[in-house]
Amino acid sequence: MKKLIKLSLLLSLFLFLIIPATTRAQEDNVEFQPVAPPPSSNNNAASSSLVERLKTVGGQAGYITDEEKASTPRIVGVIVGAFINFTGLTFIVLMIIAGYGWMTSNGNEEKIKKSVSTIKASIIGLIVSLSAWAIWNFIFKTLIVGSQ
Numbered sequence: 001m002k003k004l005i006k007l008s009l010l011l012s013l014f015l016f017l018i019i020p021a022t023t024r025a026q027e028d029n030v031e032f033q034p035v036a037p038p039p040s041s042n043n044n045a046a047s048s049s050l051v052e053r054l055k056t057v058g059g060q061a062g063y064i065t066d067e068e069k070a071s072t073p074r075i076v077g078v079i080v081g082a083f084i085n086f087t088g089l090t091f092i093v094l095m096i097i098a099g100y101g102w103m104t105s106n107g108n109e110e111k112i113k114k115s116v117s118t119i120k121a122s123i124i125g126l127i128v129s130l131s132a133w134a135i136w137n138f139i140f141k142t143l144i145v146g147s148q
Contacts, residue, residue, distance in 0.1 A: 009093075077140050084136065087129040094122035 055065040098118035105111035 084133045091122050091126045
């Protein structure tokens with residue numbers, strides 16, 4: 001029974017996390033145009049022209065190159081937000097598993113204690129996750145977005 005639960009969890013993680021990530025790569029009607037090589041005069045001009053070339057290529061590939069929408073702090077913010085959302089999802093899964101274990105314990109004190117400890121640990125994890133979200137939200141809105 002435990003192997004079946006582990007297998008179903010791994011399969012659902014694969015289906016919901018891995019497969020949707022691969023479908024973004026199948027875009028149609030993308031036309032690529034060659035980009036002229038940058039003039040190599042000095043290092044600073046070459047690096048700025050390299051950035052411009054990367055923006056041009058990224059724009060032609062369909063990526064957002066506007067700094068207001070796709071700057072490094074915003075990308076980091078999206079990644080941190082996704083991680084915090086994943087911890088919330090983990091809380092829900094742990095609560096379901098612990099609740100199921102408690103309901104099917106048939107009065108077995110050992111299983112009940114294990115389920116209660118899992119519920120306590122998941123609630124502590126949720127509190128940590130919500131605290132991390134509050135701290136990140138403060139840092140992002142006050143320091144990163146406010147300074148731009």
